[in-house]
Amino acid sequence: MHAMQYEFTLPADYDMDIIRSRVARVAHLLDDWDGLGIKTYVLRERGVHGSPVNQYGPFYLWNTMEGMNRFLWGGAFQGPVNDFGRPETRQWTGLAFEEGTVAGSPAAFAVRRRQPVPDGVELAAFMADAASETERLAAQDGAVLAAAAVDTRAWELVHFSLWAHGTPKADGDLYQVLHLSAPGRDRLPRGRQW
Template identity: 75%
Template sequence: MHAMQYELTLPADYDMDVVRARVARVGHLLDDWPGLGVKAYLLRERGVHGSPVNQYAPFYLWNTVEGMNAFLWGGGFQVLSDDFGRPTARQWTGLAHEEGVAAGSPARFAVRRRQPVPDGAALGEAAQDAVEEAARLARENGAVLAAAAVDTSRWETVHFSLWEHDTPKAEGELFQVLHLSAPGRAALPGGRQW
């Protein structure tokens, strides 16, 4: 599993209905994308749910590198770049994925938390802590799914979870889920990824 996210931080007075309309118009295009586990079309709106910014920030869990590369290099990402400019696409190697206790419910909100792996930390312990946090989140009321991944170029973990309600038992930035494409969700490997 591979995780990927890009963020488009928009002006404070930006009409976020433009983003909503865009997702309504094109979100379905990845509903059957080969190699994609899940794409959550995420939005934060300034002043809503404590967000300080307007931001469009899709988050992906990929089953295959080929699927991710086909998106990045084969035209899907180009459409976004043509509309908004080319953002940095962050990538993390998967550590864990767990379906949540509310796996059959629609995902309405997402939480993302990035945190550094401290210098001097035992790497195996840090990875295991991330795995255990994903499992803990998945057991919480309203959890649709939880995942953890690591960027070894920055030694940073990311915890990502989807929720059916706006009061998740997870720390981090809260996003609204505008659409969820999940063609390969059932094929995402469960549990620890090594």
Template identity: 80%
Template sequence: MHAMQYELTLPADYDTGIIRARVARIGHLLDDWDGLGLKAYLVRERGVHGSPVSQYAPFYLWNTVEGMNRFLWGGAFQGLVDDFGRPAVRQWTGLAFEEGAVADSPAAFAVRRRQPVPDGAELAALMREAVAETERLAAEDGAVLAAAAVDPHRWELVHFSLWEHDAPKADGDLFQVLHLSAPGRARFPRGRQW
């Protein structure tokens, strides 16, 4: 499993209806993308649910590097680049994935929490804690799924979870899910990824 995200921080007065219309128009295009586990089309608005910024920030969990590369280099990503410029694309290596307590419910909200891996940390223990946190999040009421991944270049952990309501039992940045493409979600191995 590979996690990926890019963020488009929008001007404070930007009409997020433009993003909502874009996702309504093109979101279905990845509903059967080979190699994609899931893509959550995420948006947050300044002043709503405590967000300091307005952003369009899709989050991906990939089953294969080939599917991710075909998306980035095969032309699909170019449309976003043409419309908004080329954003930095963050990537993390998968640590854990769990289906949630209400896995069959539609996801309305997502929480993403990034945290640095402290210098001097015992890596195996820290990664076990990340797996345990994924399990804890997935077991919470309202959880659709939870995942954890790590960027060993920046030494950063990311926890990502989807929720059926706007009161998730997770800390981090809260996003609204506009659409969820999940062609390969059922193929994710559960639990620890090593």
């Protein structure tokens, strides 16, 4: 499993209905993308759910590098680049993935928490704890799924979870989910990735 996210931070007075309309128009294009586990079309809206910014930030879990590369270099990624500019695209190596207690439910919210991997920690224990946290999140009421991944260049851990309803039981940046493409969700490896 491989995780990826890019974000477009938009002006404070940006009409976020433009993003909603865009997603409604194009999201189906990845509903059957070979190599894709899931893509969440997510946004944060300034003043809604405590967000300080307007931001569009799709998050991906890939089953194959070929699928990700076909998305990035085969033309599909050029659409958002043309509309918003070329974003920094973060990539993380998968650590863990778990289906949630309401895995079949539509996702209403996503939570992403990024944190540094501290210097001096024992890496095996730290990553095992991250995998355990993924299990804990997925076991919460309302959880659709949970994942953890790490960027070994920046030594950054990311937890990503989807929630069906209510207040998500996870800390981090809260996003509204506009659409979920999940052509290879059933092929995402469950549990610890090592």
